[in-house]
Amino acid sequence: MAATLAVPSRxxxxxxxxxxxLAVVAAxxxxxxxxxxxxxxxxxxxxxxxxxxxxxxxxxxQAYTCGLITRGTAFLLDGGLDSVDxxxxxxGCDALQxxxxxxxxxxxxxxxxxxxxxxxxxxxxxxxxxxxELRALAxxxxxVTGHRPDADDWQEALALEEAADxxxxxxxxxxxxxxxxxxxxxxxxxxxxxxxxxxxxEATTVVPRGPARQRGVGLVLSGILAEPLExxxxxxxxxxxxxxxxxxxGTRRLLPPAATAAPADPYERLAxxxxxxxxxxxxxxxxxxxxxxxxxxxxxSGAAGVLAYDPTFCEPELFYLPLLREHLAAAGYPLLHVEVxxxxxxxxxxVTRIEAFVETLS
Amino acid sequence: MSPGAAPTPLAQARYHLGYQVxxxxxxxxQRLRDERRLAARRPRPGDALLPTLASMARMKxxxxxxxxxxxxxxxxxxxxxxxxxxxxxxxTALGFFLVYPENHAALCGARKQGAxxxxxxxxxxxxxxxxxYARTDIxxxxxxxxxxxxxxxxxxxxxxxxxxxxxxxxxEVLADHFGCPLVTVDTPFLYGQAQPHQVDYVRRQIEExxxxxxxxxxxxxxxxxxxxxxxVQAHEASQLWLDIxxxxxxxxxxxxxxxxxxxxxxxxxxxxxxxxxxxYRHLLAELDARIAAGxxxxxxxxxxVLWDNLPVWYRLSGLSRQLAGLGVxxxxxxxxxxxxxxxxxxxxxxPWGSVARTYLHPILNRSTGHKLDAMRGMVERFGLDGAILHxxxxxxxxxxxxxxxxxxxxxxxGVPTLLLEADHNDQRVWxxxxxTGRIEAFVEMMAxxx
Numbered sequence: 130m131a132a133t134l135a136v137p138s139r140x141x142x143x144x145x146x147x148x149x150x151l152a153v154v155a156a157x158x159x160x161x162x163x164x165x166x167x168x169x170x171x172x173x174x175x176x177x178x179x180x181x182x183x184x185x186x187x188x189x190x191q192a193y194t195c196g197l198i199t200r201g202t203a204f205l206l207d208g209g210l211d212s213v214d215x216x217x218x219x220x221g222c223d224a225l226q227x228x229x230x231x232x233x234x235x236x237x238x239x240x241x242x243x244x245x246x247x248x249x250x251x252x253x254x255x256x257x258x259x260x261x262e263l264r265a266l267a268x269x270x271x272x273v274t275g276h277r278p279d280a281d282d283w284q285e286a287l288a289l290e291e292a293a294d295x296x297x298x299x300x301x302x303x304x305x306x307x308x309x310x311x312x313x314x315x316x317x318x319x320x321x322x323x324x325x326x327x328x329x330x331e332a333t334t335v336v337p338r339g340p341a342r343q344r345g346v347g348l349v350l351s352g353i354l355a356e357p358l359e360x361x362x363x364x365x366x367x368x369x370x371x372x373x374x375x376x377x378x379g380t381r382r383l384l385p386p387a388a389t390a391a392p393a394d395p396y397e398r399l400a401x402x403x404x405x406x407x408x409x410x411x412x413x414x415x416x417x418x419x420x421x422x423x424x425x426x427x428x429x430s431g432a433a434g435v436l437a438y439d440p441t442f443c444e445p446e447l448f449y450l451p452l453l454r455e456h457l458a459a460a461g462y463p464l465l466h467v468e469v470x471x472x473x474x475x476x477x478x479x480v481t482r483i484e485a486f487v488e489t490l491s
Numbered sequence: 492m493s494p495g496a497a498p499t500p501l502a503q504a505r506y507h508l509g510y511q512v513x514x515x516x517x518x519x520x521q522r523l524r525d526e527r528r529l530a531a532r533r534p535r536p537g538d539a540l541l542p543t544l545a546s547m548a549r550m551k552x553x554x555x556x557x558x559x560x561x562x563x564x565x566x567x568x569x570x571x572x573x574x575x576x577x578x579x580x581x582x583t584a585l586g587f588f589l590v591y592p593e594n595h596a597a598l599c600g601a602r603k604q605g606a607x608x609x610x611x612x613x614x615x616x617x618x619x620x621x622x623x624y625a626r627t628d629i630x631x632x633x634x635x636x637x638x639x640x641x642x643x644x645x646x647x648x649x650x651x652x653x654x655x656x657x658x659x660x661x662x663e664v665l666a667d668h669f670g671c672p673l674v675t676v677d678t679p680f681l682y683g684q685a686q687p688h689q690v691d692y693v694r695r696q697i698e699e700x701x702x703x704x705x706x707x708x709x710x711x712x713x714x715x716x717x718x719x720x721x722x723v724q725a726h727e728a729s730q731l732w733l734d735i736x737x738x739x740x741x742x743x744x745x746x747x748x749x750x751x752x753x754x755x756x757x758x759x760x761x762x763x764x765x766x767x768x769x770x771y772r773h774l775l776a777e778l779d780a781r782i783a784a785g786x787x788x789x790x791x792x793x794x795x796v797l798w799d800n801l802p803v804w805y806r807l808s809g810l811s812r813q814l815a816g817l818g819v820x821x822x823x824x825x826x827x828x829x830x831x832x833x834x835x836x837x838x839x840x841x842p843w844g845s846v847a848r849t850y851l852h853p854i855l856n857r858s859t860g861h862k863l864d865a866m867r868g869m870v871e872r873f874g875l876d877g878a879i880l881h882x883x884x885x886x887x888x889x890x891x892x893x894x895x896x897x898x899x900x901x902x903x904x905g906v907p908t909l910l911l912e913a914d915h916n917d918q919r920v921w922x923x924x925x926x927t928g929r930i931e932a933f934v935e936m937m938a939x940x941x
Contacts, residue, residue: 189894191912193620193884198891223656226680227859227891233682234860235895246679249652249659254695255677261688262679413659413675416667442620444887448660451616452667 134313136320136332139174143212145325146172152214152274157201157228158353159377160247160411161219162263162399167326168278168286169270173217175322177354177378178440178471179204189231195224195442196471197354202228210239215273220246221411222445241273249413251404259400267396283395291387293326296333298383308339311371312361319378346490347372347432349423352439352446354378354471360438363480367487372430375423381409410445419449420456427462433490435464436483440471463489496710502566510563515556522552539790539815544750546774553770554756558639564588565643569709572645572665575759576653578676578697578850580725580842583763584718585709590642591760592665596627596916600804601753602638605916611636623885623916625661632668645671647708649701653678653856655888672708674701678850681857685848694847718842721763726837731771732758733831738778739822740873743787744795745778748824749811750788752802758830793818794937797869799825799862799896800881800889801915813927817934823873825865829854832865859892863899870906877907877937879930885914907940909933 137145143153151172158177166173178200185206186199205216216239218229229244236242245266248255271277278286297318300307307314317336321329345368355361355376364370374380384402391398408414408422423435435457439446454464465486467479498506525548532542564570571587573579579589599605600623609623611630619626631637648671650662659675666673676696679689702713735754738745746754754774761767781787796814798821803810814821833852838845854862869875878900880893897908909929914920 190891191882191884191894194887194891220680223887224891226656226888230680230682230859231892231895234858234863234892235899244680244682248679248692249656249677250675252700254692254699257695258677258679258688258692261692265686265688410660413656413663415673416663444621444657444660447618447621448625448657448664450618452664454616 134309134317134336136316137324137328139323142323142325142328143172143174145328146174149325151325153212154215154217154243155205155209155213156217157219157225158197158221159219159382160221160403160406160409161217161245162266162403163326164283164286164290164395165263165267165399166217166270167290168282168395169267169274170276170278170282171215171270171274172325173323174213176201176204176209177322178356180357180472181207183472189235190227193442194227195222196440196473198224198228200472202232205232206236210236213240215241215243215270217243217245220244222443224442241269243269243273247403247412251412251414256400256404259403260396263396263399287387287395287398289326293321293324293329294384295386296330297321298386300333300336301380301383305341305343306338307341308337310342310361311365312358313342315355315361315371315379316358322378341370343370345369346434346487347430348487348490349373349375349426349430349432349435350379351375351423351435351437352377353443354440355438356471357475359475363475363483364436364487367480367484368491369487372432373426375407375426375435377409377411381407383407410449413445416449416452416456420453423453423457424460424462427457427460434462434486436486437464437466439466439468441468443468498567502563506563506567510556510560514559514563518552518556518559522548525551534790540747540812541786541788541790544746544754544774544777546770546777547750547753549770549773550754550756553761553766557760561588561590561639561643562641569646570643571647571649571705571708572662573649574651574654574658574662576678576850576853576855577649577651578701578846579649580718580721580763580846581697581702581713582647582649582705584721585705585711585713587647587705587709588643589760590645592628592661593624594756594760595631595637595639595642596624597802597804599627599631599638600916600918601807603805603918604638605805606918608634608636609917609919619917621885622655622657622661623914625657625664627916628661629664632665645669647671647705648673649676649705650674651676651678651850653850653853655855655886657887672704674704676701676850678856681851681861683858685851690844690847690851693851694843697847698843715842719839722837722842722846723839724765724768725763726834726839728758728762728768728771729831729834729837731768731775733828733834735771735775735778736823736827736831737872738775738782741782742795742874743785743789743792744820744822745781745786745788747788747811747815748798748821748827749802749807751824751827752804752807755827755830762830787820789815789818789820791818792820794876794934795820795822795874796937797821797823797825797866797873797875797878798881799866799878799893800883801826801886803881803913803921804916805918806913806921810930813930817931819877819934819937821879823869823875825854825862825869828865828869855888859896862892863896866896866900867904870900870904875906876940877909877933879909879911879933881915882910882912883915884912884920885916905940907933907936 608630
């Protein structure tokens with residue numbers, strides 16, 4: 130099924146950012162403060178396992194390394210670095226840690242590599258650290274861009290990024306009223322990874338309204354990265370649709386709006402929002418919190434089961450699965466786990482397993 | 492035991508008779524026998540490795556005693572399961588009995604039982620791509636089996652991310668299984684120098700979360716004087732361990748890194764205890780005696796080599812013998828240094844601050860460039876001829892970066908370097924013929940470079 134929704138291209142978004150005088154920062158997955166970068170006159174374009182030859186990445190990382198790392202590295206080394214002003218590597222797992230460290234220590238003639246370590250907890254002490262870590266990142270960004278944001282910069286950046294987040298949340302809230310296939314819907318959702326915030330808002334306003342172009346049994350799609358997009362076509366052909374998601378490229382980064390009494394200090398405001406996302410394996414949330422979240426998604430969306438769709442070698446996902454399966458089974462929901470190599474075509478065997486899973490649900 | 496509960500008389504009696512009287516006496520007799528046996532050993536013609544260090548008998552007494560004590564400790568002492576990089580000084584000062592799942596997993600691995608426990612976890616859905624320490628431990632927990640008889644269930648779990656992020660997910664699994672509190676001490680990865688807000692973060696977690704939670708779980712209050720005593724012991728033992736490892740700068744080296752992988756047990760498991768400090772004093776004296784006598788651990792030490800990453804536990808003796816037979820002594824390792832190189836950071840006069848700084852700085856929490864610098868320093872100090880980088884598919888944070896580190900060691904220093912593909916605990920990954928051939932080729936490269 131061909132996608133029909135027109136979404137601005139990645140290269141077009143980079144051109145638009147340049148025209149507006151913004152530096153372009155390549156960001157690795159996936160929790161980082163967009164508004165902080167925007168306030169420093171930076172635009173982030175995310176790098177998630179592009180479908181490129183992996184050789185340049187494999188020259189730095191062993192075969193048992195997650196494809197997001199090897200392909201992301203290959204993409205950057207094979208020309209990606211030439212078109213950006215900096216690289217941001219948030220610390221989401223040991224593999225991203227290795228990538229950030231190798232880029233920093235062993236790759237010469239490159240733009241600055243910025244690293245960011247979000248805390249693995251949601252305690253007061255974690256929040257206080259996060260505020261300080263955001264300030265440290267701001268200092269490094271100011272060194273890169275030569276710009277220290279004033280109050281107006283902050284106000285504009287926060288307004289733009291929060292509006293884009295709100296627009297995305299609105300899309301999810303009205304999914305069943307959007308005349309889109311799942312493939313089109315997630316193409317639009319993922320445009321947030323590279324569009325300017327204001328362009329993202331614009332893109333959401335031209336979505337055709339009408340009954341969702343979905344059919345069959347509902348699934349909750351969980352995992353890091355739902356690629357290739359052909360996955361959605363195969364799910365549709367199997368007689369199912371994505372009723373809700375728990376994806377790193379989806380709702381895991383859908384942050385609730387800032388509270389009406391949000392702190393005036395931009396760093397505190399950013400920290401509050403970053404700390405408020407849903408349960409997430411890369412945040413190392415407890416198993417019970419993740420299970421409750423998934424069961425809530427299933428109940429609210431009417432989905433019949435969970436498709437856990439993961440990249441190979443993904444420890445954050447793999448550790449949770451056995452216990453999630455138990456918790457979900459106790460609540461009457463089955464879970465199918467499949468692993469795929471990011472940046473490669475969808476294996477037939479994976480499609481067959483998904484078809485069989487949908488059959489059992491139907 | 493439930494928080495703050497007093498030890499039950501029955502549990503105390505079992506503990507006293509089973510461990511303190513019968514157990515310790517038996518272990519002491521065994522140790523004396525082992526020491527006599529080891530002292531009587533003389534090198535035989537053709538032996539590549541010299542007789543085992545007599546201190547191994549004391550180490551065995553200490554470690555076996557630790558696990559034996561664990562069998563009797565439920566109901567007597569609060570129990571915490573901790574990661575190997577956790578700030579245990581607070582827990583030791585509060586009287587916790589500590590279980591190190593990584594050490595227990597290594598013990599299973601060294602007995603070639605790692606894969607069997609891994610299979611137990613895999614049968615319950617845990618992927619073979621997960622860390623084999625975690626799979627071994629989870630397999631042991633789920634099956635209720637262990638080669639040490641039994642492990643006391645935890646009253647508290649303490650997880651510190653300074654060795655990897657893996658431990659956090661692993662301990663979330665344990666927390667779900669045991670239903671006990673889990674405290675995380677999150678240590679931001681150091682891509683460069685530690686920043687004040689990172690040190691402050693670690694310190695605050697120890698003070699504001701770990702300590703009060705541990706106090707509640709133990710029903711005791713942490714006394715600064717007791718904490719200082721423990722920190723003094725930890726500092727001295729860590730410094731002794733560093734001195735012990737540095738003794739291998741002598742030619743011939745009095746011990747191998749493979750000895751170190753075994754002798755590390757007390758500094759990991761019993762850090763902060765006086766018996767650990769005494770043990771390492773004894774070991775240092777034995778090494779000095781070997782040095783004075785000109786005795787090396789390898790009979791014909793022609794090549795001195797670095798080991799990077801965790802040991803291959805199930806091949807420890809086999810690799811040691813194979814390498815010694817080729818005239819190779821693995822005299823240094825980044826892994827064993829991890830428990831000694833931070834000794835100077837531990838300051839008994841500033842226990843909170845120094846503990847925070849120390850636990851932020853393990854080599855595994857520092858950049859790939861820092862590890863390369865550490866290896867370069869070892870090449871110089873130990874006069875190394877080559878390096879073996881164990882590419883450990885179960886330990887991503889230690890292994891990622893090794894390809895560039897190898898290229899630099901070879902390109903910048905001209906040090907022959909072998910990237911040895913294996914897994915620290917899952918023997919199913921080991922490719923015997925391939926690795927034997929690669930090790931032989933590596934030694935030939937060192938020979939050709941002379």
